[in-house]
Structure formats: structure tokens, C-alpha cells
Amino acid sequence: xxxxxxxxxxxxxxxxxxxxxxxxxxxxxxxxxxxxxxxxxxxxxxxxxxxxxxxxxxxxxxxxxxxxxxxxxxxxxxxxxxxxxxxxxxxxxxxxxxxxxxxxxxxxxxxxxxxxxxxxxxxxxxxxxxxxxxxxxxxxxxxxxxxxxxxxxxxxxxxxxxxxxxxxxxxxxxxxxxxxxxxxxxxxxxxxxxxxxxxxxxxxxxxxxxxxxxxxxxxxxxxxxxxxxxxxxxxxxxxxxxxxxxxxxxxxxxxxxxxxxxxxxxxxxxxxxxxxxxxxxxxxxxxxxxxxxxxxxxxxxxxxxxxxxxxxxxxx
Amino acid sequence: xxxxxxxxxxxxxxxxxxxxxxxxxxxxxxxxxxxxxxxxxxxxxxxxxxxxxxxxxxxxxxxxxxxxxxxxxxxxxxxxxxxxxxxxxxxxxxxxxxxxxxxxxxxxxxxxxxxxxxxxxxxxxxxxxxxxxxxxxxxxxxxxxxxxxxxxxxxxxxxxxxxxxxxxxxxxxxxxxxxxxxxxxxxxxxxxxxxxxxxxxxxxxxxxxxxxxxxxxxxxxxxxxxxxxxxxxxxxxxxxxxxxxxxxxxxxxxxxxxxxxxxxxxxxxxxxxxxxxxxxxxxxxxxxxxxx
Numbered sequence: 001x002x003x004x005x006x007x008x009x010x011x012x013x014x015x016x017x018x019x020x021x022x023x024x025x026x027x028x029x030x031x032x033x034x035x036x037x038x039x040x041x042x043x044x045x046x047x048x049x050x051x052x053x054x055x056x057x058x059x060x061x062x063x064x065x066x067x068x069x070x071x072x073x074x075x076x077x078x079x080x081x082x083x084x085x086x087x088x089x090x091x092x093x094x095x096x097x098x099x100x101x102x103x104x105x106x107x108x109x110x111x112x113x114x115x116x117x118x119x120x121x122x123x124x125x126x127x128x129x130x131x132x133x134x135x136x137x138x139x140x141x142x143x144x145x146x147x148x149x150x151x152x153x154x155x156x157x158x159x160x161x162x163x164x165x166x167x168x169x170x171x172x173x174x175x176x177x178x179x180x181x182x183x184x185x186x187x188x189x190x191x192x193x194x195x196x197x198x199x200x201x202x203x204x205x206x207x208x209x210x211x212x213x214x215x216x217x218x219x220x221x222x223x224x225x226x227x228x229x230x231x232x233x234x235x236x237x238x239x240x241x242x243x244x245x246x247x248x249x250x251x252x253x254x255x256x257x258x259x260x261x262x263x264x265x266x267x268x269x270x271x272x273x274x275x276x277x278x279x280x281x282x283x284x285x286x287x288x289x290x291x292x293x294x295x296x297x298x299x300x301x302x303x304x305x306x307x308x309x310x311x312x313x314x315x316x
Numbered sequence: 317x318x319x320x321x322x323x324x325x326x327x328x329x330x331x332x333x334x335x336x337x338x339x340x341x342x343x344x345x346x347x348x349x350x351x352x353x354x355x356x357x358x359x360x361x362x363x364x365x366x367x368x369x370x371x372x373x374x375x376x377x378x379x380x381x382x383x384x385x386x387x388x389x390x391x392x393x394x395x396x397x398x399x400x401x402x403x404x405x406x407x408x409x410x411x412x413x414x415x416x417x418x419x420x421x422x423x424x425x426x427x428x429x430x431x432x433x434x435x436x437x438x439x440x441x442x443x444x445x446x447x448x449x450x451x452x453x454x455x456x457x458x459x460x461x462x463x464x465x466x467x468x469x470x471x472x473x474x475x476x477x478x479x480x481x482x483x484x485x486x487x488x489x490x491x492x493x494x495x496x497x498x499x500x501x502x503x504x505x506x507x508x509x510x511x512x513x514x515x516x517x518x519x520x521x522x523x524x525x526x527x528x529x530x531x532x533x534x535x536x537x538x539x540x541x542x543x544x545x546x547x548x549x550x551x552x553x554x555x556x557x558x559x560x561x562x563x564x565x566x567x568x569x570x571x572x573x574x575x576x577x578x579x580x581x582x583x584x585x586x587x588x589x590x591x592x593x594x595x596x597x598x599x600x601x602x603x604x605x606x607x608x
Contacts (some may be wrong), residue, residue, distance in 0.1 A: 056412055103594060110355055110411065114548055115593065121541060122586045129579040240537070243357075243419045250416055280431055286423030293417040294405055 009171070016164055020157055030156035032272055034163050034228050038221055040264035041167040043248035044174060044257050045217035050246065051255030052178055053210050054190030059100065059116030060245045062123040063215040065237030066093050067222025069127060072232035075142035082145040082153065086223050093219030094212065096123070101211035105204050108193065117239055128234040138233030142226050159228045166224060167261070170217050174257050177213070186210055187255075247289050253299025262300055325453055327570045333459050333528075335566020336466030340521040341539065342546040342558040343473060344514030350490035350553035351510055352403065354414030359518055359543065360536025361425035365391050366519025367526040367535065368429050370440060380443035380527075387523050388516040395515025399508045407507075422536070430533040442527035462524055469520070470559060477555065486510050490553065545589050549599050557601030 016037070020030060042064060049055045070089035079085070104115040127133055134140065144154035153162055177183050185206050188196040197203045226232050235241075244267065252263025270288070274281035292299065341363055348356050369387035374380060398421060406413050442458035450460075477483040488496045489506050497503045522535075529535070546565055550557030565585065572581040592599065 050412075056415065103590065107593070110349075110415075110552070111548070111593075113415070114355070114544055115590075117541075118545065118586050118589055122583055125579060125582045125586070129577070239541070246416060246419070280427050282423045283427035283431075286420040286427065289420030290402060290417055290424070293413050293420065294402065297409065297413060 013164075013168055016167075017161075020160060027156045030160050031228060032268070034156065034160050036265035036268040037160075037163045037167050037261075038224065038228075038264075039245075039248060039268050040261035041163070041170050042218050042221045043245055043252060043260035043264035043267075045170060045214045045221070046245050047249050047252075047255065047257055047260040048174060048177065048186075048210055048214045048217075050249050051253075051257075051260070052183060052190060053186045053207060055105070055207065055211070056113045056246065057104075057116045057211075057214070058113045058239065058242045058246070059118075059120030060215075060218050061237040061239065061241035062100075062120035063093050063097060063218040064222035064225075064241070064245075065127070065232070065234070066096055066123060067219035068225045068232040068236055069133065069139070069222075070219075071145065071223045072139040072142050072226045073133065075145060075226060076139055080143060080146045080152070081149075082147050085145050086220060089219050089223035090216060093215055093222075097212050097215035097219070101208045101215070105207035105211060117242070120237060120242060121239060124234055124237045124239070127237070134233075136234060138231055138235075139226075140231045142230050142232075144230075145227055153227055156228075159224075162227065163224060166220060170220075171257065171261070173213075173217070178257065182206070182209075247285070249299075250289070251292055251299055256299070259299050266300065322453065323574065325451060326455065327574055328567065329455060329459070329463075331567035331570030332563065333463045333466075333566070334525075334570065335563035336463055336470065337521050337525050338539075338542060338546060338566055339470055339559040339562035340466055340517050340524075342543045342550070342562050343470075343555060344517040345543050346547045346550065346553060346555055346558045347486070347490070347510060348514050349547065351486070351493070351507060352407075352414060353411040354403070354406075354418060355411075355544070356514075357415065357418040357540065358398075358421040358425060359418075359514075360538075360540030361422045361429075362391055362395060362515045362518040362536075363522040363539055364429065364531075364533065364536035365394065365425060366522030367440070367531040368433055369519060370523040370526060371433070371438060371531065374440065380440070384520070384523060388519040391519035392512040392516035396508050396512035398515075399511040403511065404504065404508070426533050426536070433533075435533055438531040440523075440526040440531060458527055462528065465524060469517075473517075473555075542585075545585065549589060549592055551599030551601040554599070554601040557599060560600060 019025060019033065025033075042060070046057065046060050049057050067089040070092045071085040074080075074085050074088055100116060100119045104112050104119070107115060127138070128136055144152045146152045153159055178186070185196065185201055188199075188201070189203055189206060193203055196206075222236070225236070248264040248267045249260045250263070251266055252261065253259030267285070271281055271285065274284045278284075341359070344362075345356060345359050348354060348359070366387055369390045370380075370383040373383035373386045373390075377383070377386075402417055402421065403414060406417060442456075444457045444461050447454040447456045448460060475483075477487055485496070485501060485506060489501075489503060489510070493503050493507075496506070542565060546561045547558055549565070550559070550561035568588065569581055569585060572584050576584065
């Protein structure tokens with residue numbers, strides 16, 4: 001990783017930290033910024049799978065939703081420590097992801113996408129119809145989590161900073177991963193799975209590992225969500241939400257990490273902006289998606305970069 | 317015996333009726349998958365468009381039967397235009413782009429319908445009323461018609477693919493489009509017409525099932541998942557497999573709902589699919605190497 005890009009990263013981080021100081025940053029805009037960064041981070045963790053490994057997960061909404069439910073369940077029952085919530089979410093999402101990734105990574109291409117989709121639908125259906133967890137209403141009105149006893153993360157500002165910490169750590173982890181040997185093997189799997197196998201790599205183990213990492217990052221993101229919304233509903237894990245995550249990655253640019261963050265933020269802001277003017281914003285989003293696939297398949301960032309470690313990296 | 321006639325038999329018939337209609341939907345999906353390598357996420361929306369186009373045509377002509385002919389043709393045209401405008405530029409790209417493109421198209425179609433017709437649930441009245449005594453029970457006539465129509469259509473499609481030159485060309489394109497191109501067939505036209513045909517089939521299924529179910533903009537979202545499961549179970553790209561799997565899913569669903577809360581049935585069906593994929597990764601009739 002070049003020195004230039006770490007400087008740029010530090011600058012972006014500083015700007016994000018300073019953002020709430022701007023005079024027009026009301027509570028509303030802080031929450032919008034929270035969403036933008038949270039979904040940006042989730043899109044980035046999905047990019048590890050789609051952009052770097054070439055595995056299209058259509059079930060990331062389940063990881064997100066399970067994280068959110070884990071937190072909401074604990075908060076509702078009076079366990080308000082943020083660390084307990086995060087730990088529980090990691091445990092729940094981790095166990096589920098282990099199961100999914102074991103079965104899904106055994107298959108390639110479209111089968112992987114559909115298996116993740118079907119597993120996610122099982123989770124969705126379970127929460128949708130289990131009254132213990134609120135059925136279709138989900139878990140509403142949970143109290144805020146506490147960083148340490150007595151210090152609650154209960155303001156939009158506190159939540160905003162929590163999500164920045166999450167985003168920064170997740171980005172650093174992903175960046176280290178994709179520049180490491182591990183990341184290079186992932187790209188090799190994407191480019192030619194058989195060749196990677198013949199070179200002696202245990203392809204399925206690599207795929208499972210990257211699945212787990214991506215799922216856990218998404219799950220932690222989900223675990224932060226009830227802090228902002230005070231709820232967890234089954235709609236968070238509808239399969240169309242998984243589709244939206246993929247859209248975010250595509251908008252930003254596959255295999256760039258930074259791109260999907262921008263893509264996620266762009267998607268959230270677009271939805272917010274368009275929906276405040278017209279009620280047919282899904283059509284706008286659909287058209288934007290069609291436009292991007294047809295005319296800029298490398299996404300917003302991809303204009304400059306080739307997919308993954310193409311020529312751009314070779315010359316950088 | 318009473319249990320058999322009063323509960324089990326109608327439920328079995330329900331399952332068969334639903335399975336046959338589901339087969340129509342899954343068939344279009346599996347042909348497109350074999351042809352373009354694209355899992356068409358907008359297929360459920362074409363199914364939904366069929367029902368709404370039916371409502372529009374019925375509104376003008378007051379006749380379900382006219383709608384049954386005109387609505388699939390209209391949706392077929394929509395399909396052809398969509399294929400030429402959006403899918404054709406993607407032929408040489410990775411299938412992933414087609415998947416995501418059709419997801420975007422699905423959003424556009426769903427929202428367009430919601431804007432035109434509103435988001436409310438609608439009903440289409442069955443054009444055939446009354447019921448027939450059958451094996452000691454009475455069964456609604458429309459459902460019998462539905463079963464008959466779906467079976468005739470499935471048979472017609474089978475004859476098309478095995479007996480006509482056009483059908484054989486489509487199958488050849490599924491096998492090896494490049495070779496077919498080399499033999500002088502205009503493959504792009506085959507793709508467009510097949511997509512239009514698959515759209516028309518989905519629309520037909522949508523309109524046929526509309527009097528049994530309700531019509532609303534999200535109706536495709538739920539059906540498409542079942543259709544995906546059918547296509548996977550039957551074996552990707554296997555047309556016969558899709559029909560068999562559709563009937564199996566239809567029967568399973570209606571039988572399980574006798575003993576389980578209907579919502580749990582969904583989980584049971586997902587469970588069956590996962591088990592099949594683990595035990596027989598290529599589904600019932602899948603061939604080796606289809607897009608793996």
C-alpha cells in the first residue's frame with residue numbers, strides 16, 4: 001500500500017470526524033450520515049466477496065439482520081453493554097456464517113448466489129413468523145447500548161462516531177487483507193479457480209475464510225444499527241436488501257474497497273434525496289442501476305482503476 | 317376414507333394445479349438461464365405484468381379469454397424490447413452483470429406498475445364458475461381448467477422443442493450458441509425471440525393464476541423465489557427437470573400445509589432444497605458442467 005493512499009485515507013477520516021462541526025449538521029443529517037457510512041462499510045465488506053473473490057452473495061441481508069437482532073434481543077432484555085452486544089452478534093452471525101459458507105462455497109457461480117439467497121430466506125422466514133422476536137413487527141423501542149456502565153451511546157453524534165470507528169477499523173482490516181498474500185490468492189481464485197487449485201491452494205478453505213470475514217464485518221455493522229434506529233425488523237433481511245447491497249458495490253466499483261463505501265453512501269443519499277421529492281424512487285434506483293451496468297460497469301471509482309489488481313496496480 | 321376425500325384429495329389437486337402453473341413460470345426461467353447464462357431476476361415481474369396487463373385488457377374488452385391471448389403478447393413485446401435494449405449489450409460480459417441488470421429492471425417494472433395501478437390488492441374474477449363432483453368431492457371448475465390449460469401448454473412447449481425446427485434451433489443455442497452462429501443462424505434474433513417467449517409464458521402463468529391468488533405489485537417477488545428453487549432442484553438448464561421439480565414443490569407445499577403452519581412450510585421447502593443440493597448438487601436432472 002502506497003504512502004499516498006494512506007495519507008489520503010487519514011485525510012478522509014479527519015474530514016469525517018470534523019463533519020459534525022459544520023453548522024448545518026442537524027440531528028437529521030447526522031443520522032443520514034450514520035446510514036451512509038454504515039451501509040458504505042457493509043458494501044465494502046461485500047466487495048471482499050464479489051470484487052476480489054468473484055463470489056456473488058445474495059444473502060448478506062441475513063448477516064446484517066442477524067447482527068441487528070442480536071443487539072436488539074440483548075438490549076430488550078436489559079443487557080446494555082455495547083461489548084456484550086457486539087460479542088453476541090459476532091457469535092450468532094459467526095455460527096450462521098460458518099454453516100452457510102460451508103455449503104455455499106462448495107459450489108461455484110450462480111449456485112453460490114442462490115444458496116446464500118435461500119439460506120437467508122430461511123432466517124428471514126424464521127424471524128418473520130416467530131412471535132418471541134416480535135414476528136413481522138420485529139423488536140421495537142430498545143434502549144441505547146452503553147460503552148461503559150453509565151455512558152450510553154444515545155445521541156446521533158455518539159452513534160455517528162461509533163460508526164466511524166467501525167468503518168475505519170473495517171477498512172483497515174480489508175485493506176490489509178487484500179494487499180496480503182491471502183488477498184492475492186483470492187484474486188487468483190476469481191481469475192481462475194482451477195489454476196489456483198492446481199497451484200496447491202485449498203480453494204474452498206480460502207473461500208470460506210473470506211466469506212466468514214465478510215459476514216462478520218456485515219454482522220458487526222448490523223449490531224450497530226439498533227443503536228440508531230431502536231429497532232430490528234425482519235424487513236432488514238429481505239432478499240431485496242441483499243440486492244441493494246450488491247447495487248451499492250456495483251455503483252462504487254468492484255474490487256476497489258473505497259468504491260463500495262462511496263457507492264453505499266451514494267445509494268443512501270440518493271434514496272433519501274429522491275424519496276423526499278417523489279414516491280417512485282425505486283424506479284430511479286432501478287434505472288440508475290441499469291445505467292451503471294450498461295455504461296459504466298466499473299462503477300464510480302472504476303473509471304480510473306481496472307478491476308482488482310489489473311494494470312492500474314501494476315503501474316502504481 | 318373421509319379424511320382422504322375431504323382433505324387429502326383436494327389438497328393434492330391444489331398442489332398439482334399450482335405445480336403445473338409454477339412449471340410454466342420455471343420453464344421460461346430455465347430456458348433463459350441456459351441460453352444467456354442469466355438468472356433473470358425480472359422474471360417474477362413479467363409474471364406480475366401478465367396479471368396487470370390482463371386487468372387492463374379485461375377493463376377494455378370485458379373478456380378474460382381475450383385477455384388470456386392479448387396480455388401475454390403485450391408482455392412478450394415488453395420482453396423483446398427489454399432484451400434488445402438492455403441484455404443484448406451484455407452478451408460478452410460476465411453473467412454477474414446480467415443478474416444485477418435484471419434486478420434493476422425488476423425494480424423499474426414493479427414501481428411502474430405501482431404508479432399506474434396503485435399498490436392495492438386486486439382480484440380478477442374467475443371466468444368459469446361453479447364446481448364439479450369429482451372422486452366423491454366437489455372441485456372448483458376454474459382450477460380444473462387451470463390444470464388442463466397448464467398441462468396442454470406444457471405439452472405444446474415440449475412438442476415445440478422436440479418437433480419444430482424453431483424449437484431445435486433454440487435448444488441448439490442453449491447447447492452452443494457460438495457453433496450455431498457459425499452455422500449461419502442469426503443467434504441474436506434467437507435470443508430476443510426466446511426472451512420474448514419466456515416473458516409471454518411468465519405473463520400467461522401470472523394471468524392464469526390471478527383468479528386463484530390476488531394481484532399486487534409485489535406478487536412476483538414471492539413467486540420468483542419458488543421458481544428459482546424449482547429451477548435449481550430440477551437441475552440448471554434442464555427443462556424436463558424444471559417441470560418435474562415444479563410439480564414436486566407444488567405437491568410438497570400443499571401437503572405440508574395440512575400439518576404445519578403455512579409459514580413453516582416455506583422453511584421446510586428451503587430445507588428440502590438445501591438437502592437436495594448437498595446430496596445431489598446438480599438437482600434432479602442437471603448435467604455436469606452447466607455454468608459451474
